[in-house]
Amino acid sequence: MADVITAIGMVADPFHLLCLVFGVGVGIMFGAMPGLSVNMGLALLLPLAFAFKGMAGILMLLGIYCGAIYGGSISAILLKTPGTPASVATTLDGYPMAVKLRQPGRALGLSTTASAFGGIFSTICLIISAPLLAKISLQFSKPEYFALAVFGLSIITSVSSGNVIKGIMGGILGLFLATVGIDAMSGAVRFTADTTYLLGGVSFIPILIGVFALAQMLQSVEDCWQKSQIRQHVSIDNVLPTVADLKRVFTTLIRSSAIGTFIGCIPGTGGDIASFVAYDQAKRWSKHSANFGNGEPEGVAAPEAGNNAVSGGAFIPVLTLGIPGDGATAIMMGALMVQGLQPGPLLFIDKAPDVYAIFIGLLLANIIMACMGYSLIRLFVKLTNVPNAILLPVILLMTFVGTYSYGNSMNDVYVMVVSGILGYVLNKLKFSMSAVIIGIILGGMAEQNFVGSLIMSDGNPSIFFTRPICLFFLAAAAVSLIAPLMMKKKA
Amino acid sequence: MKRIFAVLMMTAMLLGMVGCSGGADKKAAYPADGDITVIIPKAPGGGTDTSARGLISFLQKELKGSKFVPVNKPDGGGITGMVELAKAKPDGHTLGMVTVELAMFPHQGKATVTNKDFVSVCAPIAAPAALIVPKEAPYNSLDEFVKYAKGNAGKIQMGNSGTGAIWHIAALNFEKEFGVQFKHVPYPKGSADIAAALAGKHIDATLADPSVFKSQIDAGTLKILAVMADTRSEFYPNAPTFKELGHPMAIRAWAALVAPKDTPKEKMEVLRKAAEKVCNSKEFKDYFKKQGIDPTAIVGDACDKMMADDDAMYARFLKK
Incomplete structure (x- = not known):
């Protein structure tokens, strides 16, 4: 108990709180801007974090990390432009709710609530069951990763809005794009057309910006052309979600947060996968599953609770094992070490107050995030009242600037433009862009772990069927592929 | 009221612009005569990036009046950034990080740029296997x-x-x-x-x-x-080196700050002198030690030699 009180003392310092608030603000901004990644925000402020003594710098980085995952949902909902890969699933129902149903305030209120709920839920999981979850996460070897990827790919059927065949075609396109570049399993160079640029693979973020932001902008231009758009002024009276909405999404919030926490604690998987899995499960269990894709509240809450729940989950392997699951947590681990906190099994024994301070920091970051979110919703919603003649050129500029600043490369910009035009056409043909994105995210993971599993088993495929976790995910994938077909027959 | 606000904004922006260009005094001697761009061929936040940013912040403090600007170019698995650096104007205002991959890729048919395209300032890290x-x-x-x-x-x-x-x-x-x-x-x-x-x-x-x-x-x-290093690690003093055990193998993942090969000698001397001082300072060593990394002080010719040695080793090994 004394440790907890020391920890509260460490966090409650006004300067430390200021750092946390500043971090959350920066994080939300970086998350909302497509092209500015969490890692970029963390790397830019890392020298500052090194300079601060004690918890101040760490709290700032925690704030950025939590804020950025949430920030991505703002642009996803209002502009159909996911600020981060983790918010792609949020566009599915968030954008229709904001634009078709003209309820941007409700959508943002839901996403803010869900994000904070997910973050707090996962932090509590981190506090009470970190060692247990860490043990489970260590059970994951290549076959399990492969099975998880296959399960993720099976979600394509549920996000492809009606047309499963086109969804699968989109997914295959994504899988193909994921094969470009040096194959790290064999060292072979694939589909690079002898260019240096493609050696590192097709950049994912430019494609994301292209198929969402640019394609959506082109669509809006076309809409303007066809009819003189009268933008009604949307006014909102309440930024907090209604009790009815909360009741409706409550089970979804719990389920999605649990999914997010679990996926977060497995090294190497993150918010992008978690949000899709959470969305898919919400749709499967919902009474209104037919209405998903048209602005369903559960469809907004699920991915946001799922991706923010990753934040607490991702700290489990970092703090208990000293193994960072992705770039962002690796940066934060570096910051912890600079302050003399060596993450790993010994951390909880040697530096208990600091660990508690991190826990409190994470909780506070989520609460601050919610407060900032709620108070800024009115401002954000004004964005939908901006006339297209002003909004669209600004978005166009942002797509270019955002893409260039991501890798300081013109090639990325070309990729963004090409995929934007392609995305526009594919949208017209009712292809699902989310399916393509899932293919790109999971293609490498599925392939590399498939090959890796077979290397480990000397080519014996039984490795996929003799391991319980692996078998569980493969079975879940099979169910999720077959179930929609069976249901259709019955209906 | 609105107009006053607009004027204030304009003034603030102008001041901001002046502030930004303040570092570049054209009449001053190198390295204070303009920004020094440092191309980092890896994504922000990775090991190469953090060590590069650490190194240049120390160099900036040492070289009074200088301003280093890191630019990440992670394209093409890091090759694009290295090629761009090799082609940059050799005036000491474009530097960059290269990694051990520079010694490997040319022999795997992945890149044409080699260590001969660069002269080095120093290598802040050389992590052994x-x-x-x-x-x-x-x-x-x-x-x-x-x-x-x-x-x-x-x-x-x-x-x-x-x-x-x-x-x-x-x-x-x-x-x-x-x-x-x-x-x-x-x-x-x-x-x-x-x-x-x-x-x-x-x-x-x-x-x-x-x-x-x-x-x-x-x-x-x-x-x-x-x-696989010449000397034992400070963190694991009980782990012997391969060399001690009779197998002189040294495979190390280094990252080095370099300049295009025709950069004037005087300018390189300025940078190397500063790097020598920085790499042997306590603050610099602490910066890396706190991250669990053994700091190195491989500066100037020694760094050129390490890059050439590794290039020769991978050439032997990868060609066979």
């Missing part, structure tokens, strides 16, 4: 490991960071030196995944940069048997 195994493993020394490997040819699962990447080549080198055979399991996303796999006992050993494994080694779940 270390032989790391789980605590329960039945071997406690390099000799015992080799003996075990000979008895179990092709059975030991050796984690690496991708086929053709540095830790894979370290393992291939090991096989050749000791006449053993491993089963190579690639973890393309990097050493953190190898650490997770070792801690979960999915693989038997790895040859990789020990800094990523430090938490697990300190906690006693993993043990370090030997290090």
Whole structure:
């Protein structure tokens, strides 16, 4: 108990709180801007974090990390432009709710609530069951990763809005794009057309910006052309979600947060996968599953609770094992070490107050995030009242600037433009862009772990069927592929 | 009121612009006569990036009036950035980081740019390959490991960071030196995944940069048997070097600050002198030690030599 009180003392310092608030603000901004990644925000402020003594710098980085995952949902909902890969699933129902149903305030209120709920839920999981979850996460070897990827790919059927065949075609396109570049399993160079640029693979973020932001902008231009758009002024009276909405999404919030926490604690998987899995499960269990894709509240809450729940989950392997699951947590681990906190099994024994301070920091970051979110919703919603003649050129500029600043490369910009035009056409043909994105995210993971599993088993495929976790995910994938077909027959 | 506000905004913006260009005084002597762009051919937040940013912040403090601007160019697996640096105007205002891949890629047919296109300032890190195994493993020394490997040819699962990447080549080198055979399991996303796999006992050993494994080694779940470096690591003083054990192997993942090859000697001298001082300072060493990385002070000609040596070694090894 004394440790907890020391920890509260460490966090409650006004300067430390200021750092946390500043971090959350920066994080939300970086998350909302497509092209500015969490890692970029963390790397830019890392020298500052090194300079601060004690918890101040760490709290700032925690704030950025939590804020950025949430920030991505703002642009996803209002502009159909996911600020981060983790918010792609949020566009599915968030954008229709904001634009078709003209309820941007409700959508943002839901996403803010869900994000904070997910973050707090996962932090509590981190506090009470970190060692247990860490043990489970260590059970994951290549076959399990492969099975998880296959399960993720099976979600394509549920996000492809009606047309499963086109969804699968989109997914295959994504899988193909994921094969470009040096194959790290064999060292072979694939589909690079002898260019240096493609050696590192097709950049994912430019494609994301292209198929969402640019394609959506082109669509809006076309809409303007066809009819003189009268933008009604949307006014909102309440930024907090209604009790009815909360009741409706409550089970979804719990389920999605649990999914997010679990996926977060497995090294190497993150918010992008978690949000899709959470969305898919919400749709499967919902009474209104037919209405998903048209602005369903559960469809907004699920991915946001799922991706923010990753934040607490991702700290489990970092703090208990000293193994960072992705770039962002690796940066934060570096910051912890600079302050003399060596993450790993010994951390909880040697530096208990600091660990508690991190826990409190994470909780506070989520609460601050919610407060900032709620108070800024009115401002954000004004964005939908901006006339297209002003909004669209600004978005166009942002797509270019955002893409260039991501890798300081013109090639990325070309990729963004090409995929934007392609995305526009594919949208017209009712292809699902989310399916393509899932293919790109999971293609490498599925392939590399498939090959890796077979290397480990000397080519014996039984490795996929003799391991319980692996078998569980493969079975879940099979169910999720077959179930929609069976249901259709019955209906 | 609105107009006053507008005027204020304009003034603020103008002041901001003046402030930004304040660092570039054209009349001053190098390096204070303009910004120095540092191309980092890796994404922000990675190991190369953080060490580069650390190094240049120390250099900036040492070289009064200078302003270093890091620019990340992670395209094409890092090759694009290195090519761009090689082609940059050699006036001392464009520097960049190159990594050990510069010594490997030309011999794998992946790049044409080589160490001969650059002159170096210094290498802030040169992480050696270390032989790391789980605590329960039945071997406690390099000799015992080799003996075990000979008895179990092709059975030991050796984690690496991708086929053709540095830790894979370290393992291939090991096989050749000791006449053993491993089963190579690639973890393309990097050493953190190898650490997770070792801690979960999915693989038997790895040859990789020990800094990523430090938490697990300190906690006693993993043990370090030997290090491929010239001197023992400060963090693991009990782990012998391969050299001490009679096998002079040195595979190290370095990153070096370099300039295009025709950069004037005087300017290079200025940079090298500052780097010499920075790399041997306590603050600089602490910066890396706190991150679990053994700091190095390989400056100037010594760094050029290391890059050339490694290039020759990989040429021998990868061509065969």
